[in-house]
Each structure stands twice: as C-alpha cells, then as structure tokens.
Amino acid sequence: MKIYILEDEVRILQHILQIVKKLDYLEIVGTAGEIALAKREIPLLKPDIILADIRLKDGDSFHLFDEIGLTDFQVIFLTAYDQYAIQALNLGAFGYLLKPIDEISLTAHLNKCYHHREQEILDRQQLAIAKEHYLAQGLAASKRIALKSLEYIEVVAIEDIIYCKSDKGYTTFYLNSGNQVLVSKGLKEYENLLTPFGFLRCHQSYLVNFKYVKKYYREGYLQMENKENILVSSRKKEEVLRYLENIA
Numbered sequence: 638m639k640i641y642i643l644e645d646e647v648r649i650l651q652h653i654l655q656i657v658k659k660l661d662y663l664e665i666v667g668t669a670g671e672i673a674l675a676k677r678e679i680p681l682l683k684p685d686i687i688l689a690d691i692r693l694k695d696g697d698s699f700h701l702f703d704e705i706g707l708t709d710f711q712v713i714f715l716t717a718y719d720q721y722a723i724q725a726l727n728l729g730a731f732g733y734l735l736k737p738i739d740e741i742s743l744t745a746h747l748n749k750c751y752h753h754r755e756q757e758i759l760d761r762q763q764l765a766i767a768k769e770h771y772l773a774q775g776l777a778a779s780k781r782i783a784l785k786s787l788e789y790i791e792v793v794a795i796e797d798i799i800y801c802k803s804d805k806g807y808t809t810f811y812l813n814s815g816n817q818v819l820v821s822k823g824l825k826e827y828e829n830l831l832t833p834f835g836f837l838r839c840h841q842s843y844l845v846n847f848k849y850v851k852k853y854y855r856e857g858y859l860q861m862e863n864k865e866n867i868l869v870s871s872r873k874k875e876e877v878l879r880y881l882e883n884i885a
Contacts, residue, residue, distance in 0.1 A: 642668045643672075800849070800867060845867055
C-alpha cells in the first residue's frame with residue numbers, strides 16, 4: 638500500500654517516517670509540508686493512505702480534501718487540537734491522532750487501514766462477479782429500486798435513473814422523466830447497489846448511469862443526455878476512460 642505524508646513540522650515528520658518504515662506493507666510515495674504541493678502530488682501519486690496534519694502554514698487540509706475528494710484513499714488526520722476531531726470524522730477521515738504522535742496508536746491505525754483496504758479489494762472482486770451474473774441473466778433492464786423520501790416511497794426502474802448526487806449525507810436521484818427524488822441516505826449505499834447495472838462513481842458527489850452519458854470532455858466532466866455536466870475527479874479519469882472504451 639502506498640502512503641503519503643502531509644506534515645510541515647520536520648521533527649514530527651522524521652518521527653512518523655521512522656514508524657512507517659518499520660511496516661513492510663507500506664511504501665512511502667511522497668511527503669509535503671505545503672497544501673499547494675500536496676494538491677498537485679496526491680492525484681498523480683495515487684496513495685492508498687494519507688497522514689495529514691490539519692493546519693499547515695499555507696492553509697488547512699480540510700479544504701484540500703474538499704477539493705480533491707476522499708473517494709479512493711483513507712485519511713488519518715494529525716492534530717494538536719482535539720476540537721478538530723468531529724470535523725475530521727464528518728469529512729470522512731479514517732481516524733485522527735493527537736500530537737505528539739504515539740507509535741503504538743499510529744501503527745494500530747495504519748494496520749486498521751491496511752486490513753480495511755484488503756476487505757475493499759475482496760468486496761470489489763465479489764461485486765464484479767455479481768455484475769457479470771446479473772448482466773448475463775438480463776436483469777439490469779427490469780430491475781427496480783425503492784427510493785424513500787420524507788413524504789413517500791417511489792419505486793423506479795434503475796434504467797430510468799440518469800445520475801445520483803450526494804450532498805451532506807443525502808442523495809438526490811435525477812430521473813429521465815425530469816423528476817428528482819431526495820433520500821436521506823448516503824451515496825455509498827447506492828453505489829454498491831447500482832454499480833452492477835452500468836453506474837460508475839466518477840466523483841465523490843456523483844454516481845452516473847453510463848447509458849445516459851453523451852460526451853466526455855478531457856477537462857474533467859461528462860455531458861449527460863439531459864445536458865447536465867457532471868464533474869469527473871482527477872483520480873477517476875482513467876477509470877472513466879476505461880469504462881468508455883469497453884462500452885459495446
């Protein structure tokens with residue numbers, strides 16, 4: 638697993654490096670002491686884990702991860718201030734550690750990340766098998782899903798969903814009829830359900846039905862048949878291109 642470290646205090650960085658180098662399953666792919674450098678390097682290096690100080694000289698890492706997303710890597714925040722804990726966890730952090738960094742605690746968090754990622758890999762493999770099974774049986778076209786809003790439960794055909802958008806723990810379903818359905822569940826829950834039916838998570842906020850994709854612009858967005866433009870995160874561009882190349 639690849640790890641990236643964002644820390645601007647040299648003494649703390651050296652201490653972390655000594656701990657990380659003892660774990661043979663980790664490869665250090667980069668370090669940075671500035672938000673600006675990390676913003677450029679993280680999408681290119683594609684780490685599996687990021688150890689990130691919250692407050693740095695040129696900004697805070699909350700804003701960094703708001704911009705680049707938290708879709709494909711796990712974050713452990715490092716902070717000297719316990720008040721950041723709730724914000725870190727709400728953003729989607731795998732955990733947070735208070736400074737000074739304790740070797741036992743850091744090692745335990747990294748081990749947890751490792752085993753979690755191994756389970757994710759197994760889940761993706763199982764999902765791929767399920768996708769092949771369902772598509773082979775021709776169930777995708779007739780499959781329906783119950784969407785529970787605050788006022789009603791609407792049953793819709795999966796093939797009628799253009800895309801889903803996530804916002805603060807809620808998910809909005811955009812249908813080819815022009816209707817929208819807001820449900821009080823996160824996008825991750827629907828990602829696992831809809832992926833076998835031609836949907837792809839192209840951004841932390843969007844899950845799209847590729848049946849309705851009209852164009853892909855290399856600047857980083859998809860144009861849907863309803864003229865909506867959907868962002869593609871830098872970490873998802875290669876996956877989107879592979880998906881498009883394999884469309885029969």
